[in-house]
Amino acid sequence: MTRSIIPFGPQHPVLPEPLHLKLTVEDETVVEAIPALGYVHRGLEGLAQRRDYHQMIYVVERVCGICSCIHAMCYCNAIEKLMGLEVPRRAKYLRVIWSELHRVHSHLLWLGLFADAFGFESLFMNLWKIRERVMDINEATAGNRVIVSTNIIGGVRRDISEDWLKQILKDITEIEQQLKPMFDVMTNDYTIKKRTVGKGVLSKELCHQLGAAGPTLRGSGWAQDVRQLKYEAFDELDFEPVVEYDGDCYSRNKVRFRETFQSLEIVRQAINRIPSGELAVKPKGNPDGEIAFRVEQPRGELFYYVKCNGGKNPERVRIRTPTFANIPPLLAMLPGAQLADVPVLALSIDPCISCTER
Amino acid sequence: MMLDASTISLDGVRNSAKEMFDEGWRFVTQTVVDLGDEGFDILFHYDKDLAETHYRARVPKGTVVPSISGIYFAALLVENENRDLFGLEYDGLVLDFNRTLYLEESGDPMTAPFCKITTFINPNAKTEA
Numbered sequence: 001m002t003r004s005i006i007p008f009g010p011q012h013p014v015l016p017e018p019l020h021l022k023l024t025v026e027d028e029t030v031v032e033a034i035p036a037l038g039y040v041h042r043g044l045e046g047l048a049q050r051r052d053y054h055q056m057i058y059v060v061e062r063v064c065g066i067c068s069c070i071h072a073m074c075y076c077n078a079i080e081k082l083m084g085l086e087v088p089r090r091a092k093y094l095r096v097i098w099s100e101l102h103r104v105h106s107h108l109l110w111l112g113l114f115a116d117a118f119g120f121e122s123l124f125m126n127l128w129k130i131r132e133r134v135m136d137i138n139e140a141t142a143g144n145r146v147i148v149s150t151n152i153i154g155g156v157r158r159d160i161s162e163d164w165l166k167q168i169l170k171d172i173t174e175i176e177q178q179l180k181p182m183f184d185v186m187t188n189d190y191t192i193k194k195r196t197v198g199k200g201v202l203s204k205e206l207c208h209q210l211g212a213a214g215p216t217l218r219g220s221g222w223a224q225d226v227r228q229l230k231y232e233a234f235d236e237l238d239f240e241p242v243v244e245y246d247g248d249c250y251s252r253n254k255v256r257f258r259e260t261f262q263s264l265e266i267v268r269q270a271i272n273r274i275p276s277g278e279l280a281v282k283p284k285g286n287p288d289g290e291i292a293f294r295v296e297q298p299r300g301e302l303f304y305y306v307k308c309n310g311g312k313n314p315e316r317v318r319i320r321t322p323t324f325a326n327i328p329p330l331l332a333m334l335p336g337a338q339l340a341d342v343p344v345l346a347l348s349i350d351p352c353i354s355c356t357e358r
Numbered sequence: 359m360m361l362d363a364s365t366i367s368l369d370g371v372r373n374s375a376k377e378m379f380d381e382g383w384r385f386v387t388q389t390v391v392d393l394g395d396e397g398f399d400i401l402f403h404y405d406k407d408l409a410e411t412h413y414r415a416r417v418p419k420g421t422v423v424p425s426i427s428g429i430y431f432a433a434l435l436v437e438n439e440n441r442d443l444f445g446l447e448y449d450g451l452v453l454d455f456n457r458t459l460y461l462e463e464s465g466d467p468m469t470a471p472f473c474k475i476t477t478f479i480n481p482n483a484k485t486e487a
Contacts, residue, residue, distance in 0.1 A: 034433070034453070038460035046443075082359055211385045211432030229408055289359035292403060292410065305361075305389045305401065320387035320403075320436070328432045357460065 001026045004337070010141045010353075014117045014343040016109075017353040021346070025339055033334040035327055037132020037254045040358040050216035050315035051286055052083070053079055054153060056314060063319060064355040065146045066109065066295045069102045069175040071094075072151035076321045077231060077244040079153050082287035091155035092233040096170075098142065098150055099232075099295075100270070104175075105134040105296035110350045111112055111186065116341050117225040121159040124183060127329040130178050140164060155280025165271045172264045182219060183257050184351055187250075196250035200345040210332055213325040215259065216349050219243040219252035236270050249348040256350070286310050297322055299350045321355035363401060363412035368421065371402070374413050375426040375433075378404050383411065385430040389439065390444050397421070398444065425450040435459070 004025050009019030018039040024032040047059055060075045061068040073095050080087060112127035135145040142148035143161045150156045160168075186192060207220035217224060218241055225241035227234050240303065242258045244251035292306040300322030307316040326349040337345055366374050378385075386403040393399060397418040404411045417423060425448040438459040440446045448454070462467040 037435075038458075041460040208384055209379075209380070209431070224408060226408065235389065246424075290361045291359060292412065293359055294410075301386070301405075303386055303403065305403075307391060316389070316391045318387075318389040324435060325387075325432065327435060 003031070006256050007347070008342060010036075012343070015351075016113050017348060019351045019353050021334075021342075023334070023342065026358055028250055028339045030334050030337045030339060035251050035329050035331065037353075037357055039357070041223070042355055044358040045317055045319060047340060048102050048314045050313065053308065056317065057151060057153070058109055058149070060317075061147050061149060063321070063358055064352055065301070066106045066352065067102055067302075067355075068147045069098050069113070069150065070302060071293055071319075072149070072292055073099055073232070074302050074304045075306070076151045076153055077295070078291050078293040079283075079308075081291050081293065082289050082306065082308055083153070083283055083285070085154050085281055085283055087155050088278040088281065089233070090159075090277040090330075091279050093270050094156045094160060094279070095151065096233045096270045096302050097136075097160065097274075098148055100266045101137060102148075103136055103263045103298045104260055105131050105138075105266075106350075107256045107263075108134070110256060110298075110347075111182075111253075113262070114344075114347050115186070115192075117285065117347050118192065120185075120189075120192070126181060132183075133175055137171060139166055141168075152280060153283045154248050155278070157280070159183065159279055165274070168318070169268060172267055176261060176264055178282040179257075179260065184196055186257055187254055187262055188190070193250060195341075195344055196253055196348075197246075197248060199249045199341055200337065200348055201246070201248045201331055204245075204328055206332060207329060210329045211325050212300075212329040214297070214321040214350075215242075215252050215255040216300065216326045216329055218242060219255045220247035226294045226301050229294065231295060233270060233273075236273060237266055239266060249344055252348045279293045287314075290316075298319060299323055299352055299355070302323065303308040319358055321352065321358070323349065323352045326351070361401070361412055361414075363414040366413045366415050368415060368417055369423065371400075371413075371415055371424045372426060374428065375402065378411070379429050382406060385426075385432045386410075388433065388440065390440050390446065392444060398446070399435045400440075400446075403427070420446045420447075422449050424448070425452070427452040 006023045008023050009020040020036040022034040033327050057072050062077040063071050108127050108131035112124040115123040138148050139145045142150050148252050202220045204221040223241045223243045244254050287308040288310040292305045294303050303320040305318035309315045330349050383404040383406045386405050389401040391399040402413040405462050438455045441457050441459045461468045
């Protein structure tokens with residue numbers, strides 16, 4: 001049988017991100033997949049040594065636009081721990097609200113793209129229409145739709161007024177109502193199930209061995225979510241990881257959709273419980289020491305290692321993003337797949353190459 | 359505040375990885391810290407049920423580091439990234455991109471946009487000059 005090597009990406013009609021795979025195929029069957037990175041490598045970790053620790057917030061927010069708030073939150077937590085800063089409770093709740101809204105709009109973006117990948121354009125447009133509501137909340141509360149830039153070392157730079165907290169409660173209730181019929185389509189439609197059930201199966205054991213993170217890990221039966229570490233205000237919010245057990249594209253899809261509802265519920269809880277108080281404490285001096293800190297990004301576990309030496313600039317900032325962790329599982333699920341299923345399999349890890357290459 | 363990391367020797371890199379794998383730890387990532395004349399700190403980060411364990415190996419520059427990608431396939435990408443960005447050499451890397459994970463397979467990587475911070479040394483740089 002003749003083998004051919006087909007480049008998949010970095011520009012491809014179905015890919016929102018410049019993922020690049022070199023696929024070896026026999027007829028229509030993939031037998032090997034090799035990743036090719038570098039298309040959007042920007043050397044942001046190297047930039048850390050040339051920017052002071054406050055400026056680095058703006059840099060880490062640009063590792064990935066779609067989860068910029070969560071990158072900044074992770075980095076700020078690391079610096080705050082090094083400096084021994086106690087962030088005010090209201091700031092922690094505000095961070096939760098903005099970060100969970102980011103998870104909602106990230107998942108809705110992905111769900112729309114996933115629907116588009118198997119030809120459901122109407123579903124795609126409806127999901128993105130709902131996503132606009134979340135973007136409007138971001139714009140109204142932070143002044144920006146995507147990179148909200150609300151995190152600072154020691155807290156947050158702006159508050160959300162009581163009127164807007166009430167408005168968000170109203171908005172998220174309407175978003176939930178609009179999403180419910182789409183959840184039924186995504187999980188019950190014959191065509192969608194045909195394209196996703198039993199495709200790209202990762203066993204529970206293999207998924208763990210390959211270092212998967214986030215919905216990719218939870219879609220294979222692992223009840224692990226970094227928010228269980230109770231950073232920020234998660235120690236006062238009720239929350240259980242969303243888990244599915246079949247390890248296929250359908251399970252990963254279902255995890256993300258259920259997590260969208262879950263994040264809306266977390267936002268509701270946070271708004272109902274948010275205390276009044278200060279927004280930030282002022283840092284004094286420069287950070288010193290080293291720390292590893294993790295948070296749960298929409299795509300999974302985000303890991304930061306930060307080392308500082310008492311100077312203005314960090315000595316080292318290492319960022320391991322969830323897509324970086326989910327590429328080895330993708331390489332494992334592709335062999336044996338049909339070429340037509342590759343876009344669905346690749347999208348099922350919700351790849352963010354901007355994050356991955358930094 | 360220093361990271362609570364167990365110090366391991368170069369010989370202990372694979373042994374510790376094998377032990378962690380057998381005990382069901384998930385590989386999170388490696389971190390390389392350039393210590394200048396003192397060499398590199400290579401940190402190995404693992405997770406199990408959200409508990410973290412870190413190992414630290416301090417190696418002189420130019421040392422060939424045992425790859426753990428044969429034990430944890432997930433280490434494949436980060437070890438190749440360390441090849442690109444720090445010039446580290448690994449022994450037993452399951453798929454060696456030979457310092458072209460982020461860089462073009464041909465051409466001069468030092469002139470590539472956005473890649474000027476790499477420590478990659480172009481072997482042809484002197485002859486070209």
